[in-house]
Amino acid sequence: MKTVSITTKIAGVKLDACIFNTSGPADATLGELEIIARSQSPAITMKSCTLAPREGNPEPRYADLEYGSINSMGLPNLGYKAYIKFAARLKRKYKKPTVASICGMTLAENVTMFKAFNNSAVDIIEFNPGSPNTIGKPIVGYDAGEMDRLLDAVSKVSKKPYGVKLPPYFDLVHFDQIAAVIKKYPVKFVTCINSIGNGLVINPYTEQPLIKPKGGLGGISGKYIKYTTLANVRRFYELFEDKIQVIGVGGVYSGIDAFELILCGASAVQVGTAFLQNGPGIFERIQNELKDFMAVKGYKKIADFRGKLKTL
Protein backbone atom coordinates (compact mmCIF):
# COMPACT_ATOMS: atom_id res chain seq x y z
CA MET A 1 0.00 0.00 0.00
CA LYS A 2 2.85 2.38 0.83
CA THR A 3 3.89 2.39 -2.83
CA VAL A 4 0.64 4.11 -3.88
CA SER A 5 0.93 7.90 -4.03
CA ILE A 6 -1.98 10.30 -4.45
CA THR A 7 0.00 13.52 -4.36
CA THR A 8 -0.75 16.17 -6.95
CA LYS A 9 0.07 19.73 -7.94
CA ILE A 10 -2.50 22.45 -8.55
CA ALA A 11 -1.33 25.69 -10.13
CA GLY A 12 2.22 24.68 -9.26
CA VAL A 13 1.38 24.15 -5.58
CA LYS A 14 2.17 20.69 -4.24
CA LEU A 15 -0.62 18.91 -2.37
CA ASP A 16 0.16 15.86 -0.21
CA ALA A 17 -3.07 14.25 -1.43
CA CYS A 18 -5.46 14.99 -4.27
CA ILE A 19 -8.64 15.11 -2.12
CA PHE A 20 -9.46 18.33 -0.27
CA ASN A 21 -12.39 20.48 0.84
CA THR A 22 -14.39 22.60 -1.55
CA SER A 23 -15.32 26.20 -0.94
CA GLY A 24 -18.70 26.53 0.76
CA PRO A 25 -19.43 23.95 3.42
CA ALA A 26 -18.29 24.72 6.98
CA ASP A 27 -15.38 26.99 6.01
CA ALA A 28 -16.52 30.53 6.80
CA THR A 29 -15.15 30.99 10.34
CA LEU A 30 -11.67 30.50 11.78
CA GLY A 31 -13.00 27.71 14.01
CA GLU A 32 -14.41 25.86 11.00
CA LEU A 33 -11.21 26.38 9.01
CA GLU A 34 -9.13 25.00 11.89
CA ILE A 35 -11.23 21.82 11.82
CA ILE A 36 -10.32 21.44 8.13
CA ALA A 37 -6.69 22.28 8.92
CA ARG A 38 -6.53 19.47 11.49
CA SER A 39 -8.13 16.96 9.12
CA GLN A 40 -6.35 15.05 6.36
CA SER A 41 -7.45 17.64 3.79
CA PRO A 42 -4.09 18.61 2.23
CA ALA A 43 -5.23 22.19 1.60
CA ILE A 44 -7.63 24.57 3.30
CA THR A 45 -10.20 26.12 1.00
CA MET A 46 -12.11 29.05 2.46
CA LYS A 47 -15.71 30.22 1.93
CA SER A 48 -16.29 32.52 -1.05
CA CYS A 49 -15.84 36.06 0.14
CA THR A 50 -17.18 39.46 -0.74
CA LEU A 51 -15.89 42.95 -0.03
CA ALA A 52 -18.16 43.52 2.97
CA PRO A 53 -19.27 40.84 5.43
CA ARG A 54 -22.65 39.30 4.57
CA GLU A 55 -25.30 37.65 6.73
CA GLY A 56 -26.53 35.63 3.75
CA ASN A 57 -30.11 34.62 2.96
CA PRO A 58 -32.87 34.03 5.53
CA GLU A 59 -33.05 30.60 7.21
CA PRO A 60 -33.78 27.79 6.65
CA ARG A 61 -31.34 27.99 3.76
CA TYR A 62 -29.79 24.49 3.72
CA ALA A 63 -31.35 21.04 3.84
CA ASP A 64 -29.89 17.55 3.71
CA LEU A 65 -31.60 15.33 1.17
CA GLU A 66 -31.59 11.57 0.75
CA TYR A 67 -28.82 11.74 -1.84
CA GLY A 68 -27.28 15.18 -1.34
CA SER A 69 -28.37 18.66 -0.35
CA ILE A 70 -30.08 21.88 -1.39
CA ASN A 71 -28.74 25.28 -0.37
CA SER A 72 -29.40 28.92 -0.85
CA MET A 73 -26.92 30.27 1.66
CA GLY A 74 -26.53 33.58 -0.15
CA LEU A 75 -22.79 33.97 0.45
CA PRO A 76 -22.67 34.39 4.24
CA ASN A 77 -19.05 35.37 4.91
CA LEU A 78 -16.95 37.61 7.10
CA GLY A 79 -15.63 39.82 4.29
CA TYR A 80 -12.32 39.36 2.46
CA LYS A 81 -10.17 41.06 5.08
CA ALA A 82 -11.02 38.34 7.58
CA TYR A 83 -9.86 35.64 5.15
CA ILE A 84 -6.57 37.42 4.54
CA LYS A 85 -5.97 37.31 8.29
CA PHE A 86 -7.13 33.70 8.63
CA ALA A 87 -4.84 32.56 5.79
CA ALA A 88 -1.77 34.03 7.53
CA ARG A 89 -2.70 32.43 10.81
CA LEU A 90 -3.53 29.03 9.30
CA LYS A 91 -0.34 29.00 7.28
CA ARG A 92 1.78 29.75 10.35
CA LYS A 93 0.09 27.18 12.50
CA TYR A 94 -0.64 24.31 10.09
CA LYS A 95 1.78 24.86 7.16
CA LYS A 96 -0.83 23.76 4.63
CA PRO A 97 -1.62 25.56 1.38
CA THR A 98 -4.68 27.80 1.60
CA VAL A 99 -7.13 28.56 -1.17
CA ALA A 100 -9.15 31.77 -1.14
CA SER A 101 -12.45 31.92 -3.02
CA ILE A 102 -13.41 35.32 -4.42
CA CYS A 103 -17.01 36.09 -5.32
CA GLY A 104 -17.41 39.83 -5.71
CA MET A 105 -20.74 41.47 -6.49
CA THR A 106 -19.22 43.71 -9.17
CA LEU A 107 -16.15 43.83 -11.39
CA ALA A 108 -14.64 46.53 -9.18
CA GLU A 109 -15.15 44.43 -6.04
CA ASN A 110 -13.45 41.46 -7.67
CA VAL A 111 -10.49 43.60 -8.74
CA THR A 112 -10.13 45.06 -5.24
CA MET A 113 -10.11 41.60 -3.67
CA PHE A 114 -7.68 40.09 -6.19
CA LYS A 115 -5.30 42.98 -5.52
CA ALA A 116 -5.61 42.57 -1.76
CA PHE A 117 -4.94 38.82 -1.88
CA ASN A 118 -1.71 39.49 -3.82
CA ASN A 119 -0.20 40.52 -0.50
CA SER A 120 -1.47 37.59 1.54
CA ALA A 121 -0.36 34.13 2.65
CA VAL A 122 -2.92 32.54 0.33
CA ASP A 123 -1.34 30.11 -2.16
CA ILE A 124 -4.12 29.82 -4.73
CA ILE A 125 -7.17 31.90 -5.67
CA GLU A 126 -10.37 30.30 -6.90
CA PHE A 127 -12.58 32.87 -8.59
CA ASN A 128 -16.27 32.02 -8.17
CA PRO A 129 -18.56 33.52 -10.79
CA GLY A 130 -20.93 30.55 -10.54
CA SER A 131 -22.98 31.00 -7.41
CA PRO A 132 -26.66 30.36 -8.06
CA ASN A 133 -27.91 31.96 -4.87
CA THR A 134 -27.26 35.67 -4.85
CA ILE A 135 -30.75 37.13 -4.95
CA GLY A 136 -31.22 39.45 -7.91
CA LYS A 137 -27.93 38.36 -9.57
CA PRO A 138 -27.62 36.03 -12.55
CA ILE A 139 -25.13 33.15 -12.60
CA VAL A 140 -22.25 35.04 -14.20
CA GLY A 141 -20.64 31.86 -15.52
CA TYR A 142 -23.56 31.46 -17.94
CA ASP A 143 -22.71 34.74 -19.67
CA ALA A 144 -19.58 34.30 -21.80
CA GLY A 145 -19.31 38.05 -22.49
CA GLU A 146 -19.44 38.93 -18.80
CA MET A 147 -16.90 36.19 -18.02
CA ASP A 148 -14.58 37.70 -20.60
CA ARG A 149 -14.91 41.15 -19.04
CA LEU A 150 -14.27 39.83 -15.53
CA LEU A 151 -11.33 37.58 -16.45
CA ASP A 152 -9.75 40.39 -18.41
CA ALA A 153 -9.96 42.67 -15.37
CA VAL A 154 -8.76 40.22 -12.73
CA SER A 155 -5.97 38.82 -14.93
CA LYS A 156 -4.49 42.29 -15.16
CA VAL A 157 -4.10 42.58 -11.39
CA SER A 158 -3.64 39.05 -10.01
CA LYS A 159 -0.15 38.01 -9.00
CA LYS A 160 -1.27 34.76 -7.38
CA PRO A 161 -2.05 31.70 -9.48
CA TYR A 162 -5.77 31.58 -9.98
CA GLY A 163 -8.50 29.32 -11.32
CA VAL A 164 -12.22 29.62 -11.94
CA LYS A 165 -15.01 27.63 -10.29
CA LEU A 166 -17.58 27.03 -12.97
CA PRO A 167 -21.28 26.40 -12.83
CA PRO A 168 -22.42 23.21 -14.55
CA TYR A 169 -22.96 23.39 -18.31
CA PHE A 170 -25.40 21.20 -20.17
CA ASP A 171 -25.08 22.27 -23.79
CA LEU A 172 -21.93 21.38 -25.74
CA VAL A 173 -21.90 24.81 -27.39
CA HIS A 174 -21.66 26.45 -23.99
CA PHE A 175 -18.59 24.36 -23.09
CA ASP A 176 -16.92 25.58 -26.28
CA GLN A 177 -17.84 29.23 -25.64
CA ILE A 178 -16.63 29.28 -22.03
CA ALA A 179 -13.45 27.33 -22.83
CA ALA A 180 -12.62 29.81 -25.60
CA VAL A 181 -12.93 32.72 -23.14
CA ILE A 182 -10.90 31.02 -20.41
CA LYS A 183 -8.09 30.14 -22.84
CA LYS A 184 -7.49 33.86 -23.47
CA TYR A 185 -6.29 34.38 -19.89
CA PRO A 186 -3.62 32.93 -17.58
CA VAL A 187 -6.17 30.75 -15.78
CA LYS A 188 -4.36 27.82 -14.16
CA PHE A 189 -7.34 25.59 -13.50
CA VAL A 190 -11.11 25.30 -13.61
CA THR A 191 -13.10 23.72 -10.79
CA CYS A 192 -16.13 21.80 -12.09
CA ILE A 193 -18.85 22.08 -10.84
CA ASN A 194 -20.69 24.47 -8.57
CA SER A 195 -24.08 23.23 -7.40
CA ILE A 196 -26.79 22.77 -10.06
CA GLY A 197 -28.71 26.00 -9.65
CA ASN A 198 -32.33 26.56 -8.84
CA GLY A 199 -33.67 23.16 -7.98
CA LEU A 200 -36.82 22.97 -5.83
CA VAL A 201 -37.37 20.45 -3.06
CA ILE A 202 -40.76 20.36 -1.36
CA ASN A 203 -42.36 18.56 1.54
CA PRO A 204 -45.66 17.06 0.35
CA TYR A 205 -46.97 16.74 3.93
CA THR A 206 -46.50 20.38 4.93
CA GLU A 207 -46.95 21.48 1.29
CA GLN A 208 -43.95 23.82 1.72
CA PRO A 209 -40.49 24.10 0.21
CA LEU A 210 -37.58 22.88 2.36
CA ILE A 211 -35.70 26.19 2.24
CA LYS A 212 -36.97 29.74 2.51
CA PRO A 213 -35.04 31.96 0.03
CA LYS A 214 -36.29 32.44 -3.54
CA GLY A 215 -39.54 30.55 -2.93
CA GLY A 216 -37.51 27.42 -2.14
CA LEU A 217 -35.15 27.45 -5.11
CA GLY A 218 -31.55 26.49 -4.39
CA GLY A 219 -28.39 24.78 -5.59
CA ILE A 220 -28.51 20.98 -5.70
CA SER A 221 -25.37 19.11 -4.63
CA GLY A 222 -24.30 15.61 -3.69
CA LYS A 223 -24.99 12.30 -5.38
CA TYR A 224 -27.69 13.81 -7.63
CA ILE A 225 -25.05 15.73 -9.55
CA LYS A 226 -22.13 13.29 -9.97
CA TYR A 227 -22.85 12.48 -13.60
CA THR A 228 -23.02 16.16 -14.52
CA THR A 229 -19.70 16.63 -12.69
CA LEU A 230 -18.10 13.80 -14.66
CA ALA A 231 -19.31 15.23 -17.98
CA ASN A 232 -18.08 18.74 -17.14
CA VAL A 233 -14.67 17.49 -15.97
CA ARG A 234 -14.31 15.36 -19.08
CA ARG A 235 -15.39 18.02 -21.55
CA PHE A 236 -13.11 20.73 -20.13
CA TYR A 237 -10.20 18.28 -19.85
CA GLU A 238 -10.58 17.58 -23.57
CA LEU A 239 -11.09 21.21 -24.58
CA PHE A 240 -8.09 22.41 -22.58
CA GLU A 241 -5.91 19.53 -23.77
CA ASP A 242 -4.49 19.34 -20.25
CA LYS A 243 -2.93 22.82 -20.57
CA ILE A 244 -5.37 24.20 -18.02
CA GLN A 245 -5.96 21.86 -15.09
CA VAL A 246 -9.38 20.62 -14.00
CA ILE A 247 -10.44 20.09 -10.39
CA GLY A 248 -13.53 17.91 -9.98
CA VAL A 249 -16.21 18.53 -7.35
CA GLY A 250 -19.80 17.36 -7.09
CA GLY A 251 -21.11 14.08 -5.71
CA VAL A 252 -17.87 12.66 -4.32
CA TYR A 253 -18.59 10.39 -1.36
CA SER A 254 -16.09 7.58 -1.94
CA GLY A 255 -12.65 6.74 -3.28
CA ILE A 256 -14.23 5.26 -6.39
CA ASP A 257 -16.13 8.52 -7.03
CA ALA A 258 -12.78 10.32 -6.84
CA PHE A 259 -11.16 7.71 -9.09
CA GLU A 260 -13.85 8.29 -11.73
CA LEU A 261 -13.27 12.06 -11.74
CA ILE A 262 -9.52 11.59 -12.07
CA LEU A 263 -10.05 9.06 -14.87
CA CYS A 264 -12.04 11.79 -16.66
CA GLY A 265 -9.10 14.19 -16.28
CA ALA A 266 -9.28 15.82 -12.84
CA SER A 267 -5.92 16.70 -11.28
CA ALA A 268 -7.56 16.96 -7.85
CA VAL A 269 -10.96 16.35 -6.31
CA GLN A 270 -12.86 18.48 -3.82
CA VAL A 271 -15.47 17.30 -1.34
CA GLY A 272 -18.47 19.40 -0.28
CA THR A 273 -21.79 17.92 0.83
CA ALA A 274 -20.16 14.63 1.90
CA PHE A 275 -17.89 16.63 4.25
CA LEU A 276 -20.89 18.44 5.75
CA GLN A 277 -22.78 15.17 6.21
CA ASN A 278 -19.89 13.00 7.46
CA GLY A 279 -17.50 15.39 9.16
CA PRO A 280 -13.76 15.97 8.64
CA GLY A 281 -12.87 12.25 8.76
CA ILE A 282 -14.24 12.03 5.21
CA PHE A 283 -10.99 13.28 3.65
CA GLU A 284 -8.89 10.47 5.11
CA ARG A 285 -11.54 7.88 4.28
CA ILE A 286 -11.84 8.91 0.63
CA GLN A 287 -8.05 9.13 0.29
CA ASN A 288 -7.63 5.61 1.73
CA GLU A 289 -10.38 4.21 -0.48
CA LEU A 290 -8.79 5.81 -3.53
CA LYS A 291 -5.39 4.30 -2.63
CA ASP A 292 -6.98 0.87 -2.09
CA PHE A 293 -8.74 1.00 -5.46
CA MET A 294 -5.55 2.15 -7.19
CA ALA A 295 -3.67 -0.76 -5.58
CA VAL A 296 -6.29 -3.20 -6.89
CA LYS A 297 -5.87 -1.67 -10.34
CA GLY A 298 -2.08 -1.72 -10.12
CA TYR A 299 -1.74 2.07 -10.33
CA LYS A 300 1.05 3.70 -8.31
CA LYS A 301 0.29 7.38 -8.90
CA ILE A 302 -2.61 9.37 -10.29
CA ALA A 303 -0.72 10.12 -13.52
CA ASP A 304 -1.02 6.39 -14.31
CA PHE A 305 -4.74 6.78 -15.06
CA ARG A 306 -5.60 10.48 -15.02
CA GLY A 307 -7.58 11.45 -18.12
CA LYS A 308 -7.28 7.95 -19.57
CA LEU A 309 -10.98 7.17 -19.84
CA LYS A 310 -11.30 4.47 -22.48
CA THR A 311 -13.62 4.61 -25.45
CA LEU A 312 -16.25 2.02 -26.28
Ligand code: RRO
Ligand atom coordinates in the same frame (compact mmCIF):
# COMPACT_ATOMS: atom_id res chain seq x y z
O1 RRO B 1 -23.30 30.85 -0.58
C1 RRO B 1 -24.00 30.24 -1.43
O2 RRO B 1 -25.23 30.30 -1.43
C2 RRO B 1 -23.40 29.40 -2.47
C3 RRO B 1 -22.33 29.79 -3.25
BR1 RRO B 1 -21.41 31.38 -2.97
C4 RRO B 1 -21.89 28.95 -4.29
O3 RRO B 1 -20.94 29.23 -5.05
N1 RRO B 1 -22.57 27.80 -4.49
C5 RRO B 1 -23.60 27.42 -3.73
O4 RRO B 1 -24.20 26.35 -3.96
N2 RRO B 1 -24.02 28.24 -2.71
